[in-house]
Amino acid sequence: MLDIVLRKVQVEGQQVDVGIAGDTIVQVEPEIEERGCREIDGQNRVAITGFVDCHLHLDKSHLMDRASYQDVSGPEKGALTRREKACFTEEDIYKRAERVVQTGLQAGNIAIRTSADVDPLVGLAGVKALLALKGKYAGLVDIQVAAFAQEGMEKYPETVELLRQALQLGADLVGGHTIIDADGRGHIDTILDLAREFDVEAEFHLDESGNREHYLLPYLAQRMIELGLQGRVTGIHCCTLSALTPGERQEALELIKESSLKVISAPTAISTRALAPVKELLAAGVLVGIGSDNVRDFFNPIGSGDIKQIALLLAYVQRFFTADDIKQLWEMLTCKGAALLGYRGYGIAVGNRADVTVLDAHSPVEVFSRQAPPVVLVRGGRDITTEILGR
Template identity: 30%
Template sequence: MELLIKNVIIDESNKPVDIAIENGFIKKIAENIVAPADRVIYGEGHVVIPGLVEAHLHLDKALIAGRLPNKSGTLKEAIEVTGKLKSTFTKEDVMTRATEAIEMLIQNGTTYVRTHAEFDPSGGFHGFETIMALKDKYKEVIDIQVVAFPQEGIFKSPGTEEMMHRAMELGADVVGGIPYNDTDAIAHIDLIFEIAKKYDRDIDLHQDFKDEYEGQTIAYLCEKTIKEGYQGRVSVGHLTTLGAMPDAELNPIIELMAKAQINVMCLPMTDLHLGGRNDEYNVRRAVTPVRKLRDGGVNVCLATNNIRNPFTPYGNGDLLQVAMLAIPVAHLGGADDLHTTLPMITENPAKALKLRNYGVKVGCEATLVVLDTKDYHNTILDMPERLFVIKNGHVTIELKRQLTKNY
């Protein structure tokens, strides 16, 4: 064996097992495996989970919060401020910031990420091209999916439609979109499907990001998804408008979303920060209704969205922090709910991103995280350090503690 991990917890039974890894895959899971191995990790009863999956991020806009602050904390000012800053971005600048953000993710046990990389006629492709280069540079330690993202809209920004096609030809993995930030949201969605079908790519939209639900297009998106045979191939981020809907109107939409197999990326750090800014009292959580979507059969994920920029002026790339925040915000702390939270940063986004051979099972890719906790039920609550991060059978991160004797 290349690697043998001894005495670890891999599920809610809290029963210790060993994990044998060969040729980058999990070969065997059992008690007391006896086999020669190039390296043995003694787990000492710690929890092992599959590599964390960051389903929605903007690497090209990371770490710019201090350059031109969003003083009001509103979405409107975040878009305005970022629009001004984008003209100052260079390839070197994007490379430096995105590299720092990627290494934050890796240190925190994220082994897969889907990042939206934007472009427009005024800013060109330098940010997008930089992210594509980083995808290749870091491929041994983190898998990066790149979404072609028209942040400034398509129809209201002439020339962007041609750039969308060019981005796909340059290797973008997913077709992105932002219907609410264009002159015609329906036409925007139709065009995104046209492009996605041409290049046989999945779709990931910034969808219905506001406090009220009037004018939302999620129902049309679901109908379009079913009509085009794209069930399971469409993801949406934010979707905060659903949080303002009474059940009588919300429930039929959730049923339609489940039928269309829409994946939802809830982004609590951003949406809490930007949402409800006009509420004078009883300020809304301003996040998509996670429990209702989950109970309605919709695949729900938790993701970061931004790291320290005008949209989200905090964060360190730690998905466990995102999940911990979501527990009180989305009412996931109940006895029947808590165990559904960890899958929202592991199994659920893995499904949305179409990851193959994912999980802690025989035959799966040996992409694992050893956590500094010994109770599977407390995986998020303990906010444990990552003791080891393993990608395809190779240790990429190893936490070493040393006590200095100074007494």
């Protein structure tokens, strides 16, 4: 007898039964004869491993609970954030971040990647808090922590040593921000050096402003190729792509492909500038994921950590409306996002870890349209539906 059999769930458009023994998926068949200790009727609803949110700032989330939003410029929002950040404690960060992780789990997340600011203002408190959260949620939501040089290294040169310490503590990767230092190239080189020193991936808030004078994507891609870092680096935002001429954009796509630079779209950025052209990137074969980015802080005072909301926003802004567009959007939230984060064993398939999220909808388009929540959550072979969803 199997431990759990999920009857009549829809996996990649096919109705199947999913058999689970221990923490592993052991059968995926149109009809499983064997009974399960626990039988769940999926009613032909959509089943996935879980959603993947490729980019968050958990350490700064929910600041709006104690500060009020001011509609000021980006640098002014940065200054407001620095003022708050100087008062952050590990416990405070942990509590605020956990709310977002819980919301994500309840919405069906299986994996997220978050930045943690590392600088003399906050020290290593963000990294420590988020690594503790990663430990607590292991097996429920896979959390990757990027030690992030948000404030740059020209104003705060001590950051380089702090990033090194963060990586020694166990941060999963290192993050840079290419417009923060006057010498953007030097910033990129320092971050890539750290990635090589610790053999971790790197990610950059890349060309975030959308302005042509901040266009460093070609330099980064070139350095990736020279250093043998193809496929080991991700660019978040890449907004300047939308300001290029068609010819320049074609050159950029060639460079992205040659370097295997991965790209994360953070669609809430549309409130202040144009987004990178996601459909063009996908058509060129670039690995693209989607991230919630800021959640209830000075840069985005609304949001929750439910990535479906953000995907819906991208759908409207860049017209992901045809059946093929919806499929592409779905893949960015599922298998492609997982591939971008290097998540192993993603997918409802025999031999994979028994992580199954059944959503209250019969198609991906219904999931987006109705913002359908999960009705069944299985993590590592354990049915946690009641524990997490309260039903």
